[in-house]
Every structure is written in structure tokens, then in C-alpha cells.
Amino acid sequence: MSDSADINLAVAALRAGELVAFPTETVYGLGADASNAAAIRRIYAVKGRPSSHPLIVHLSSTTDIDAWAATIPKNARALAERFWPGPLTLVLPRASHVLMELTGGQASVALRVPEHPVAQQLLRGFGGGIAAPSANRYGRVSPTTAQHVRDEFGDEVAIVLEGGACRVGLESTIVSCLSEQALLLRPGGISQQDLEAVIGPVRRAAQGEGPRTPGSTQAHYAPLTPLTLVTDALLAQYAQESDVAVLAMRPQSAAFCGVLWLNGSPSAETFGHHLYANLRTLDRAGARRILVEAPPLTQAWDAVRDRLTRAACGSAESA
Ligand code: TXA
Numbered sequence: 001m002s003d004s005a006d007i008n009l010a011v012a013a014l015r016a017g018e019l020v021a022f023p024t025e026t027v028y029g030l031g032a033d034a035s036n037a038a039a040i041r042r043i044y045a046v047k048g049r050p051s052s053h054p055l056i057v058h059l060s061s062t063t064d065i066d067a068w069a070a071t072i073p074k075n076a077r078a079l080a081e082r083f084w085p086g087p088l089t090l091v092l093p094r095a096s097h098v099l100m101e102l103t104g105g106q107a108s109v110a111l112r113v114p115e116h117p118v119a120q121q122l123l124r125g126f127g128g129g130i131a132a133p134s135a136n137r138y139g140r141v142s143p144t145t146a147q148h149v150r151d152e153f154g155d156e157v158a159i160v161l162e163g164g165a166c167r168v169g170l171e172s173t174i175v176s177c178l179s180e181q182a183l184l185l186r187p188g189g190i191s192q193q194d195l196e197a198v199i200g201p202v203r204r205a206a207q208g209e210g211p212r213t214p215g216s217t218q219a220h221y222a223p224l225t226p227l228t229l230v231t232d233a234l235l236a237q238y239a240q241e242s243d244v245a246v247l248a249m250r251p252q253s254a255a256f257c258g259v260l261w262l263n264g265s266p267s268a269e270t271f272g273h274h275l276y277a278n279l280r281t282l283d284r285a286g287a288r289r290i291l292v293e294a295p296p297l298t299q300a301w302d303a304v305r306d307r308l309t310r311a312a313c314g315s316a317e318s319a
């Protein structure tokens with residue numbers, strides 16, 4: 001775990017307009033001073049992300065949102081009070097000073113108060129907003145350990161704070177509060193049911209609806225090896241092929257002839273916690289393709305199902 005000397009170095013780097021990778025309870029972020037346009041442009045350059053895709057601003061406490069949002073609707077306030085600090089991002093009307101580089105030119109801004117102690121120390125030490133996407137190249141699997149970030153960026157990101165394996169392991173739940181009824185843009189560790197318990201009915205955004213979200217287009221969260229989602233019946237059939245690597249919700253079947261079988265757990269929470277590390281392991285296994293057992297259609301699996309469906313986008317044989 002990074003100590004206060006590491007945090008001080010990271011704060012100095014942020015003040016100098018440099019990038020700092022840091023842990024949150026969802027995934028590791030690639031952070032820059034959210035008030036420094038040049039620093040924000042470096043994020044896009046390093047990630048290889050189109051500049052029209054907006055970033056999340058991380059804040060140390062709920063009281064800071066007043067400085068970043070023009071108005072805070074009642075439902076947003078209620079969600080913030082219930083779930084912050086935590087794995088929730090709120091999309092709100094942006095305050096006038098919020099940089100275009102952050103918002104992709106949109107009239108809204110995405111805000112999040114993370115709970116991870118290292119993220120909290122960094123935010124408090126810095127004293128301002130930290131803009132941060134997940135610390136991976138555009139379209140690739142998000143990092144859930146500091147080593148994943150180093151593997152991906154090497155010397156390009158000089159400071160990577162250490163915070164262990166991320167508790168949730170999937171990106172934050174994103175809720176837009178721009179219109180009266182809240183809109184769920186990206187499912188995450190906080191479920192639709194959790195949200196609805198606080199503010200009543202929440203609508204799930206349809207594909208392509210709502211503000212632009214890069215996670216909602218084309219292949220995303222994707223390993224390099226083609227990934228196919230399969231039913232358990234198909235899994236049993238494909239398991240007899242020698243060049244496959246498998247992620248299932250059960251122990252290895254006796255008939256398995258492939259290169260690697262990972263049991264991702266029958267619990268959605270545990271499966272999600274290990275998902276990205278498992279995808280990296282499967283990607284390195286030397287298989288011709290990755291087979292993933294399709295998750296159940298229940299709400300508990302929403303976030304996992306969302307990421308796996310996008311990861312499978314690039315492969316023609318998704319079943
Ligand atoms: O858990 C997370 O959310 C992580 C950690 C580091 O906080 N961050 C993350 O960032 O996943 P990124 O950039 O990989 O995904 C942020 C998502 C994108 O889909 C982006 O389009 C959406 O947030 N977003 C940002 N600003 C938005 C806005 N104003 N309106 C709608 N969506 C927005």
C-alpha cells in the first residue's frame with residue numbers, strides 16, 4: 001500500500017500537470033488535475049482515447065459537488081448521500097468553469113467520490129478534482145491491480161500508487177440525473193435495485209441513448225484473443241477442443257481438453273471482483289479463443305453481463 005511519502009510525490013506530480021495512476025474500489029484510474037486542460041489532454045494521448053469521450057471527475061467528499069455541478073437535483077443528492085463514498089458516478093449539469101476537455105463539449109459533468117483509502121488520501125492531499133478514466137489503453141481491459149497498470153503503460157506513467165486488488169473490480173455504476181427520471185447509463189457494483197430503493201424507478205438506458213459513453217460503443221473491455229459467450233451446453237461441447245481457454249462459473253469439467261479453465265465463481269460479486277484479472281490470464285494462455293460461460297439474466301449479474309457482452313463484440317461467433 002502506498003504511504004504518505006508516495007502520496008506527497010503524487011500530489012506534486014498532479015500539481016505539475018503530470019499523470020498519476022491510483023487505486024479506487026472499482027478499478028485503477030489514470031488521473032490528472034481536472035482544472036488543467038493540458039494535463040487532461042495528456043490522459044487522452046496516453047490512453048489513445050478519442051477526445052470527444054468525457055471523463056469522470058473524482059472528488060474527496062460529497063460537499064465538493066456544489067463546485068462542479070450547476071444544479072443538484074433532489075434524486076442526485078439522495079444517491080450521493082446514500083452511496084458516496086463508493087462505486088457510483090453521477091452525471092449532472094456542469095458548472096460553468098468545468099473545462100470542455102473534460103466533458104467532450106457536453107453540458108454535463110460526471111462526478112464520483114471514491115472510497116478507497118489511497119484515492120481518498122490523494123484527493124485530500126491534492127485538494128481539487130482529479131479527472132480519471134480507467135488506467136488502460138482505449139478499448140482494453142480495465143486494471144484492477146497496480147501491476148496491471150505497469151504492464152500496460154510501463155514508463156509512460158511514472159507514478160502508480162499501490163492499493164492492492166480493487167474490491168469491486170468493475171467500473172462504477174453511472175447514473176444520469178439530467179432529467180427528472182434517473183437514467184442508468186452503465187451498470188456496476190451498485191445495482192439498479194440498490195438505486196431504486198433510494199429514489200424509486202430508474203430507467204435503464206437503451207443502446208446508444210443518453211450522452212456519449214465510450215463503454216457503450218463497439219468492442220470494449222476486450223482481451224486481444226477473440227472472446228465468445230457460450231451457454232453451458234455449448235461450453236461442454238467446445239471444451240473438447242484443444243485450443244480454447246475457458247472462464248466458467250463452475251469447476252473444470254472432466255472432459256476439458258483446452259489450455260486453461262478458470263472457475264470464476266457462481267457468485268456475481270466474486271465473479272466480478274476477479275473478472276478483469278481472469279481475462280488477462282486467459283489472454284496470456286496462448287489459446288486461439290476464449291470461451292466464457294454466459295452469465296445468468298438476473299439483475300445481480302447486470303454489470304458482469306454488460307462487460308462480457310462488450311468484450312465479446314469483436315468476435316463473430318458470440319452465442
Ligand atoms: O469506476 C470508474 O468509473 C473508473 C474509476 C477510475 O473511477 N473510471 C472509469 O472511467 O471507468 P472511464 O473513462 O473508463 O469511463 C467513464 C465513463 C465513460 O463511459 C464516459 O463516457 C462516461 O463515464 N461519462 C463521463 N462523463 C460523462 C457525461 N458528462 N455524460 C455521460 N457519460 C459520461
Ligand code: MG
Pocket residue numbers: 133134142
Ligand atoms: Mg474505461
